[in-house]
Amino acid sequence: MRLTFVGTGGGMPTPERALPSLAIRFGGSLFVFDCGEGTQRQLMAAKLGFPSSTHVFVTHLHADHYLGLAGLIATMDLSRREAPLHVYGPSGIRDSLELLLLGSRINPSFEVVVKEVGAGEVMSGRDFVIDAIWTNHTVPSLAYRLRERDRPGKVDVGFLESIGLPKGPLWGELQRGRTVVYRGRTIRPDEAVGPPKRGRSVVYSGDSAPFAGMVEFARGADVLVHESTYDRSLKSKAEEDLHSTAADAATIAMTAGVKLLVLYHLSSRYRGRWEILLNEARSVFPNVILPEDLQSIDVTC
Numbered sequence: 554m555r556l557t558f559v560g561t562g563g564g565m566p567t568p569e570r571a572l573p574s575l576a577i578r579f580g581g582s583l584f585v586f587d588c589g590e591g592t593q594r595q596l597m598a599a600k601l602g603f604p605s606s607t608h609v610f611v612t613h614l615h616a617d618h619y620l621g622l623a624g625l626i627a628t629m630d631l632s633r634r635e636a637p638l639h640v641y642g643p644s645g646i647r648d649s650l651e652l653l654l655l656g657s658r659i660n661p662s663f664e665v666v667v668k669e670v671g672a673g674e675v676m677s678g679r680d681f682v683i684d685a686i687w688t689n690h691t692v693p694s695l696a697y698r699l700r701e702r703d704r705p706g707k708v709d710v711g712f713l714e715s716i717g718l719p720k721g722p723l724w725g726e727l728q729r730g731r732t733v734v735y736r737g738r739t740i741r742p743d744e745a746v747g748p749p750k751r752g753r754s755v756v757y758s759g760d761s762a763p764f765a766g767m768v769e770f771a772r773g774a775d776v777l778v779h780e781s782t783y784d785r786s787l788k789s790k791a792e793e794d795l796h797s798t799a800a801d802a803a804t805i806a807m808t809a810g811v812k813l814l815v816l817y818h819l820s821s822r823y824r825g826r827w828e829i830l831l832n833e834a835r836s837v838f839p840n841v842i843l844p845e846d847l848q849s850i851d852v853t854c
């Protein structure tokens with residue numbers, strides 16, 4: 554599970570920071586959260602490309618979070634994409650995207666599958682679930698969470714060999730938590746298999762003022778990528794625009810007990826002095842980074 558910070562700016566880009574987008578490479582798919590202008594170029598620069606299984610999750614319909622969809626689709630079309638592109642977002646995403654494409658004469662030869670979603674499960678696969686909650690912003694806005702399903706524990710090979718149970722389907726049964734009987738002997742899964750491995754999870758806030766629901770949503774996450782538009786001296790502005798300060802993001806990370814906080818959606822006003830935001834967050838919660846665009850991290854088990 555690899556996270557790439559495709560665009561870390563918010564509102565307005567700077568030469569160093571593109572508009573918001575977070576890419577997660579996981580299990581052969583590319584999950585892209587938000588799609589600010591120029592996201593397709595950032596994905597190329599990050600050498601992520603456009604895998605056939607690409608899913609874009611838009612948090613809300615503010616320009617900085619979704620205008621890049623038109624360019625992304627136009628570029629995919631010029632690259633002769635054939636696989637469908639999946640786009641998820643709050644109510645209104647279908648009409649907004651249709652207008653963008655119509656007005657720009659973009660008529661892709663591949664299918665763009667748009668799904669309007671809300672709180673709850675958004676999509677899932679064999680190994681993961683992506684779900685969402687509504688955040689506290691000036692327009693309907695979603696936060697997304699990618700959760701890997703827990704994996705079965707490791708088989709205790711030494712134990713099973715010692716009792717003479719040959720490798721085969723019965724091992725799988727034990728791993729799936731079922732008791733098996735072999736040559737009259739009952740073998741319980743807890744004596745033959747280690748504890749299940751907890752799945753990794755990553756939360757992406759999109760735009761939001763702090764609220765209790767985010768703490769619950771991010772509880773125990775491996776990584777919380779949280780907007781941090783302002784510093785605390787602009788708290789009243791943050792309250793007005795329903796954004797968060799770096800201290801707000803750090804307080805949520807600490808209360809939720811996440812392992813790592815990533816500061817995101819950084820206002821261009823901090824250009825050349827980003828450390829204001831990093832230092833503010835660090836004074837509340839130590840395990841925090843303020844990434845450069847295109848920086849990647851691996852989320853290990």
Ligand SMILES: [Zn+2]
Nearest residue numbers: 563564617760
């Ligand atoms: Zn924004």
Ligand SMILES: [Zn+2]
Nearest residue numbers: 613615690760
């Ligand atoms: Zn917004």
